[in-house]
Amino acid sequence: MTPETKARLLIDQKLEQAGWIIQDYRQINLGAALGVVVREYPTDTGPADYVLFVDRQAVGVIEAKKDNAGENLTVTETQTGRYASAQLKWRKDSTPLRFLYEATGQIIRFTDNADPAPRSREIFHFYTPQILAEWLTQPQTLRARLATHMPPLPEQNLRDCQVDAVTGLEASLALNKPRALVHMATGAGKTFTAITSVYRLLKFGGAKRILFLVDTRNLGKQAQQEFMAYTPPDDGRKFTELYNVQRLASPHIDPHAQVCISTIQRMYSILSGEPIDESAEDLSPNEIAQTPSQAKLVRYNAAVPVELFDFIIIDECHRSIYNLWKQVLDYFDAYLIGLTATPDKRTYGFFNQNIVAEYSYEDSVADGVNVGYDVFEIETEVTQKGAEVKAKEWVDHRDRATRAKRWAETEDDTAYTSKELDKSVVNPSQIRTVITAMKRAVETQIFPNRKETPKTLIFAKTDSHADDIINTVREVYGQGNAFCKKVTYKAEEDPDSVLAAFRNDFNPRIAVTVDMIATGTDVKPLEVLLFMRDVRSRGYYEQMKGRGVRSLDADGLQRVSGSAEGAKTHFVLIDAVGVEKSLKTESRPLERKPNLALKDLLQGVAMGHRDDDTVLSLANRLIRLAKLLDAKAQARIEKASGGISTRELGKNLITALDPDGIIRTALNTAEAQGITRSEETLTEEELTAARNQRVAQAAAPFDNPALRDEIDNARREREQIIDHINLDQVSFAGFSAQAQAQAEKTIQTFTDYLQQHQDEIAALGFFYNQPYQRRTITFDMIDTLHQHLGQPPMMLTTEKLWAAYARVKEGAVKGVNRQRQLTDLVSLLRFALGLDAELHPFADEVDKRFQAWAFRHNAQRATAFSPEQMQWLRLMKDHIASSCSIARDDFDYAELAGAGGLQKAWQLFGHELDGVMDEMNRELVA
Structure with a gap:
């Protein structure tokens, strides 16, 4: 197959994927579909490779090239333009064709000749015929509208920095710059600014749909709340009353949504087919690797x-867009707009140095938008120098994961440095000394006139460290559970409720976190930040400091801190670990397979898995493990490896992949074979062989099963030495009475609403009229109810209602830790109305009913469903679980379409298909 033929086959495949029918010009049938592509169409300047017809009209041309022409594809634009302006055979109209493509099997470039100053751009895939048809009906293109249709910005209720950001962005868009960066300090209102731009782009720019991309579920929730609260300056209605806003919790993108809020993790899952790790949406990309386990x-x-999104707004864009997940941004043909308070060099580079607004922290303090801060240092002997536990001392040994203790004698002298604190050794005296010093400083020097403890946030190293801090804080302050609480994703108490109380209520006065509220979460009353962990990333450190910068008026501050005098004027950063002085870098994690167990990585390398991701992930785990192991464990591993330390085992793997080292090895190999080579003349085969040789050498020790076992045992058996006999036990912090009352109030509000509006909303009528209207429930009905419930003042999201029921009726609520779907609202309705005794996730109920229905149906049929039919029924069941119903149109969705769509389903079920769908809708939902 020639390169040209191969490229044509790939182009044909991509066109068909986008919904085009491909024909040879001698068998042309323009009525075959909305979009028809004709190969080798004759023109007066020669045959064009492909001519595009939409609704029987010629609208575009594709100039095809072989793959190795990709890097010079722009030089063919003149040739494409010649065919677009040529006279097409049998075409009466001589107007130049509007849509111009240059394509190889791998690269596609596109030009819309209706744009002002038409400019080609690379796109991931061909557009659908439907979007070209839609563009043809519009009097101006999006780029033309951005250049001419954006009216002056009303400046009332906007800060100067927000005005600068919106106008700067619109000026950039008017110049057709594909990427733009908005740099605004924390607290300056980045999200409010972004929503202002979104509103104007939808209303005046004619944008069809905008993606608001975040990197944690928590930030997605906050963004959704801000969209719901936003009132535009020229309309008294809320944003969500004017435009549909969807926060993605499933692969289904609502075709009626004008704004979609999604984590980059979920969007990557949708586009890659990689199952999403729900917990990954809760974790900060600063603290974990960004690459999923199977890239x-x-x-x-x-x-x-x-073409689904016209614009993508990337919130805190410096954190998640540079590695594997960057593909999400490459996929869509959309303007990219970045929002960040802490840009770095990569951020500037990615956005082509197009900084449309810059508002620094210093500017925000000068304007009174944020407050400044003071640094108060606490140094202790153990923090600075470490300590030593002598041999034969009886101390606690505590398991890291379970926190179970055993009382045992130390075998050797155990010296530990400050870096090992709260990792291999926990010194309760050190924690107590720091907390006591903080308490004394705040009460006598920092805020001497306060009657209550100012709102304080403590940054801990790990969840285990956070538990130790919480116990010590409660003891030192002589307070109970409500005074100090943990706010992390692993906390047993609902973190969102604790965070809301920390922000708005008197208690808790002190919150301890690892990373959940280190970035992106506003707690305006915060006046003290205590760092009990170091931070190596400069950007992350600035984000963490940003939690304290928000200004607050006197009324707002006194609402939670009654003895405060006047407005918040500053906050105090208490540095107990030297975080202000430590070296900060912008390094990225080595971890490539975070969800693969260490023993599996070891086994994989031993079995010959030598790809970069596996090798680097194992190296990263070994280097981390080396920092945690005691001398005895290190010695056992070194003995099993033949004298190589744990750290060196990891380092050797990294060194094996060093590009310069690979080149040196390849040159040395060539020289030993008598071949003259330079760095420039080395072949790919020689470099690959050198790489494999180096990796094989570094991986050779792992062939020894004894070493693999020793490493895995050391990981599982490592313990913390507790350097004190009087350590508080970890106790469960139950829901406070106040939180319980709030949950009961939420449930009562929900129940009252259902009773008051049963005649107004279709979904409520469905349930109040059981059982005769079971077949009428639809996704739109549930979505409408969800929107009503989510509007102020109720703000009753599915997540909030589920959490409230879990507190009040704990034993009857299942699936508390599961990701909520919009269809879970069906289960909430049934439970609230007393139709179900237990609250189960909707998908679980659908599964249960499907099994009963399928069993009953098979028992009643002369011939049971075939295995292939059952496979299709399960696909249909899964669609019902996420959408409440199934109809013929739904077979266009990805899961069903990918399995063959309506045509395949009709082959399997024939005329019974509609009846089966009706029966499933009736049996599985109600």
Whole structure:
């Protein structure tokens, strides 16, 4: 197959994926579909490779090239333009064709000749015929509207920095710059500014749909709340009353949504086919690796075409967009707009140094938007120098994961440095000394006139460290559970409720976190930040400091801190670990397979898995493990490896992949074979062989099963030495009476609403009229109810209602820790109305009913469903679980379409298909 033929086959495949029918010009049938592509169409300047017809009209041309022409594809633009302006055979109209493509099998470039100053751009995939048809009906293109249709910005209720940001962005868009960066200090209102721009782009720019991309579920929730609270300056209604806003919790993107809020993790999952790790949406990309366990490339998804979004707003854009997940941004043909308070060099580079607004922290303090801060240092002997536990001392040994203790004698002298504190050794005296010093300083020097403890946030190293701090804080302050609480994703108490109380209520006065509220979460009353962990990332450190910068008026501050005099004027950063002085870098994690167990990585390398991701992930785990192991464990591993330390085992793997080292090895190999080579003349085969040789050498020790076992045992058996006999036990912090009352109030509000509005909303009528209207429930009905409940003042989200029921009726509520879906609202309704005795996730109920229905149906049929039919029924069941119903149109969605769509289902079920769907809708939902 020639390169040209191969490229044509790939182009044909991509066109068909986008919904085009491909024909040879001698068998042309323009009525075959909305979009028809004709190969080798004759023109007066020669045959064009492909001519595009939409609704029987010629609208575009594709100039095809072989793959190795990709890097010079722009030089063919003149040739494409010649065909677009040529006279097409049998075409009466001589107007130049509007849509111009240059394509190889791998690269596609596109030009819209209706744009002002038409300019080609690379796109991931061909557009669908439907979008070209839609563009043809519009009097101006999006780029033309951005250049001419944006009216002056009303400046009332906007800060100067927000005005600068919106106008700067619109000026950039008017110049057709594809990427723009908005740099605004924490607390300056980045999200409010972004929503102002979104509103104007939808209303005046004619944008069809905008993606608001975040990197944690918590930030997605906050963004959704801000969209719901936003009132535009020229309309008295809320944003969500004017435009549909969807926060993605499933692969289904609402075709009626004008704004979609999604984590980059979920969007990557949709586009790659990689199952999403729900917990990954809760974790900060600063603290974990960004690469999923099995790296997959994004591929075209017909349900999510590349033109789906006109704009992508990337919140805190410096954190998650540079590695594998960058493919999400490459996929869509959309303007990219970055929002960040802490840009770095990569951020500037990614956004082409197009900084449309810059508002620094210093500017924000000068303007009174934020407050300044003072640094108060606490140094202790153990923090600075470490300590030593002598041999034969009886001390506690505590398991890291379970926190179970055993009382045992130390075998050797154990010296530990400050870096090992709260890792291999916990010194309660050190924690107590720091907390006592903080208490004394705050009460006598920092805020001497306060009657209550100022709102304080403590940054801990790990969840275990956070538990130790909480116990010590409660003891030192002589307070109970409500005074100091943990706010992390691993906390047993609902973190959102604790955070809301920390922000708005008197208690807790002190919160301890690892990373949940280190970034992106506003707690305006915060006046003290205590760092009990160091931070190596400069950007992350600035984000953490940003939690205290928000200004607050006197009324707001006194609402939670009654003895405060006047407005918040500053906050105090208490540095107990030297975080202000430590070296900060912008390094990225080595971890490539965070969800793969260490023993599996070891086994994989031993079995010959030598790809970069596996090798680097194992190296990262070994280097981390080396920092945690005691001398005895290190010695056992070194003995099993033949004298190589744990750290060196990891370092050797990294060194094996060093590009310069690979080149040196390849040159040395060539020289030993008598071949003259330079760095420039080395072949790919020689470099690959050198790479494999180096990796094989570094991985050779792992062939020894005894070493693999020793490493895994050391990981499982490592313990913390507790350097004190009087350590508080970890106790469960139950829901406070106040939180219980709030949950009961939430449930009562929900119940009252259902009773008052049963005649107004279709979904409520469905349930109040059981059982005769079971077949009428639809996703739109549930979505409408969800929107009503989510509007102020109720703000009753599915997550909030589920959490409230879990507190009040704990034993009857299942699936508390599961990701909520919109269809879970069906289960909430049934439970609230007394139709179900227990509250189960809707998908679980659908599964249960499906099993009963399928069993009953098979028992009643002369011939049971075939295995292939059952497979299709399960796909249909899964669609019902996420959408409440199934109809013929739903077979266009990705999961069903990918399995063959309506045509395949009709082959399997024939005329029974509609009846089966009706029966499933009736049996599985109600």
